Amino acid sequence: MQIHRKLMFKPLGLALASAFLLAACGGNEQQNAAGQSAPAVTVLTVKVESVPVASELPGRTAPYLIAELRPQVTGIVKQRLFKEGSVVKAGQVLYQIDAATYQAAADSARASLARAEANLDAARLKAERYAELVKIEAVSKQANEEAVAAMKQAQADVGSAKAALDRARIDLGYTRVASPIAGRIGRSTVTPGALVTANQVAALATVQQLDPIYVDLTQSSTELLHMKRDLESGKLQRVSGNAVPVQLVLEDGSLYGAAGKLAFSEVTVDQATGSVTLRAVFPNPRGELLPGMYVRARLAQGVQDNAIRVPHAAVSRDPKGNATVMLVNAESKVEPRVVKTAQSLGDQWVVTEGLAAGDRVIVEGLQRVRPGAPVQVQDAAAASPAAAPAK
Structure with a gap:
């Protein structure tokens, strides 16, 4: 009987031990799950600063000078x-x-001039002789007047012959x-x-001067008016200096190596497109820019005060198309925020509304968070030095 009871208690002890082990494992899993419920994110503490306001405008390159040979x-x-x-x-x-016929015409005109000059010499001598004879009444006044008129006619013939020779020489030169x-x-x-x-x-051929080279840009009249009003109200500060610098973005997205400047702005709005034409000039010593290339130009048009910059990766779009960012609030929880972006500068957006100095914007780990969830925060400024040795 005692042996039978020992056999009965042995499976029961094994069952209790297994239960304790399972409970211990389950507790560890819950503790691990609790530890992993707050994902780590990297945040950027934003600050207010003044940033340049630039317009990115489409355009086409055009020759600085162009000559069609005819x-x-x-x-x-x-x-x-x-x-x-x-x-x-x-x-x-x-x-x-072929200059043969034009050379012959020039030679003929030269001979005609020589004949006219010879006739002029004879007419001049006769007029001078008659001028002396008429004083002693050796010839009539009429004969003297006819001699003077003949001399003047010979002078006119010389002038006509010279003009004909000049024209023949010009035509001969045009053969080259x-x-x-x-x-x-x-x-x-x-x-x-x-x-x-x-x-x-x-045209026989076309010659184009490509260094420097023009870039013709178009800007809507609405944007131009908006910029002028912001400058007048003080919302935008004028860029120092009279020259407006221009940066060029090529078709492949790369920046052109040399900076240009704005040459002039059209004074008339195109009725068909509602846009104004701007012309910039760029140095082109290596001939990288060819006429007709599509480019985008960035024009510095002022300075925006009280602006905030955040990386492109931190900004997304909601179903309504609004720009949004994810913040970490004082309780270390995720909070969505709708913002207003003005322009892109490099790899950052310029935010004009929706953020304040000191806000912590999530820049890494967005795929692991949801609104209202707690997170573990790591500052981007503190993370960057640690990332440097890994490169």
């Missing part, structure tokens, strides 16, 4: 004296038109088509042997 005389193209796509100098001869500006030349529309006509519609 012949001013008719003839056959004998030579093309440039390489397509090369850089040419001002005054460099690019095409040679030169570039009026320095720049890069494009493709040629004609080849040697082609017939070209004076002042034809089609």
